[in-house]
Amino acid sequence: MKLGNLDLGNRLIVAPMADVSDAPFRKIAKKYGAGLTFTPMVSAKGIIDNEFHALRILAFARDEKPIGVQLLGNNPEYLAGAVHELQRYKPDVIDINCGCPVEKVTKHNLGAQLLDDPIHMGKLIEAMVDAAGDIPISVKLRLGKSDGKINILETAKVAEESGAAAIIVHARTRNTKYKDDPNWDWLLKVKEQVKIPVIGNGSLFTPKDIKEMIERTKVDGVMIARGALGNPFIFNRYRELVENGSDSGEPSIEEIEEVAIMHSRLIAKEYPEAVAVIKARKNIIWYFKHLDGIHKFASTIMRTKNIEGEIKMIHEHVEKLKQNFYPKDDRELINQKFKERVLFWLNE
Numbered sequence: 001m002k003l004g005n006l007d008l009g010n011r012l013i014v015a016p017m018a019d020v021s022d023a024p025f026r027k028i029a030k031k032y033g034a035g036l037t038f039t040p041m042v043s044a045k046g047i048i049d050n051e052f053h054a055l056r057i058l059a060f061a062r063d064e065k066p067i068g069v070q071l072l073g074n075n076p077e078y079l080a081g082a083v084h085e086l087q088r089y090k091p092d093v094i095d096i097n098c099g100c101p102v103e104k105v106t107k108h109n110l111g112a113q114l115l116d117d118p119i120h121m122g123k124l125i126e127a128m129v130d131a132a133g134d135i136p137i138s139v140k141l142r143l144g145k146s147d148g149k150i151n152i153l154e155t156a157k158v159a160e161e162s163g164a165a166a167i168i169v170h171a172r173t174r175n176t177k178y179k180d181d182p183n184w185d186w187l188l189k190v191k192e193q194v195k196i197p198v199i200g201n202g203s204l205f206t207p208k209d210i211k212e213m214i215e216r217t218k219v220d221g222v223m224i225a226r227g228a229l230g231n232p233f234i235f236n237r238y239r240e241l242v243e244n245g246s247d248s249g250e251p252s253i254e255e256i257e258e259v260a261i262m263h264s265r266l267i268a269k270e271y272p273e274a275v276a277v278i279k280a281r282k283n284i285i286w287y288f289k290h291l292d293g294i295h296k297f298a299s300t301i302m303r304t305k306n307i308e309g310e311i312k313m314i315h316e317h318v319e320k321l322k323q324n325f326y327p328k329d330d331r332e333l334i335n336q337k338f339k340e341r342v343l344f345w346l347n348e
């Protein structure tokens, strides 16, 4: 799939995810076959103001390329300034977030709030495109504000006319919760509406889901968020499904163990230990979420104080799994809980 002049080699894109799609996460996804990864959303103003937090989020290593940086902004000057600043880092794509429904974002007229004013949204995209030189600009959209206010055909067209190289469509409205299914039918309508590449997003959890979305909606590429948590295997499995006609299925427990440890060590390299322990925890739990004993394992790993302790816990947990130590979990219930709230083991 091509974004501007950039050829991704495949159609699989890792979604921007706040507090999740950091360098360790992206490196593992890439190793397992993702064609493009994204940083979490980063404030355009934060970049201009040289805020440490913003610069930390957008930092990436050269061997992570191709990579996209996602910006959050609502002011054409700030967005253009941030894009100009980003030229130094040479990301392969720069995206504008027009989909985040979280109140602390929308109340500042950012994220999904931009969907309410397509004309202003168009001005923001134009400002970014003008500042970007040959870096392609993508726009991450939702269907609209609510079921009664779906305006994706309009926003998609505005994005195209404003110079965007691609659009990413999360097939939910701003008001649709994760527990409700996305409406993929809109993706097909969007494909008929614009000529630029359309990337479909929403509830892709298995290689079969990816294949089905591409076949049903004709999207050029797919973006995966929750389906990649503790599951970089989804990228390779999709490639195998396409190449061999069959899915190799869930990885072995030894492979999960190996990748969970590799991921934890990358996190340990990236952050000070106190931060790394917390970041590794949630990723480790995600790797084992579909296996028995997950709640027991989650509460044990919560108590560990360092990465080596966490790795020891992984080994012990895997041994217990091999010995069928745990009673059978209600798989469907856990899966449902995870889809609704990715930190499914925490009390609300």
Ligand SMILES: Cc1cc2nc3c(=O)[nH]c(=O)nc-3n(C[C@H](O)[C@H](O)[C@H](O)COP(=O)(O)O)c2cc1C
Residues within 6 Å of the ligand: 015, 016, 017, 018, 019, 020, 040, 041, 070, 097, 099, 100, 140, 170, 201, 202, 203, 204, 223, 224, 225, 226, 227, 342
């Ligand atoms: C933990 C988490 C963080 C997210 N952060 C962002 C973000 O920074 N920017 C963004 O555009 N979307 C963000 N999203 C939304 C995803 O990119 C994606 O659009 C959404 O989860 C639907 O895809 P999925 O069904 O594959 O999860 C986030 C989602 C999750 C689960």
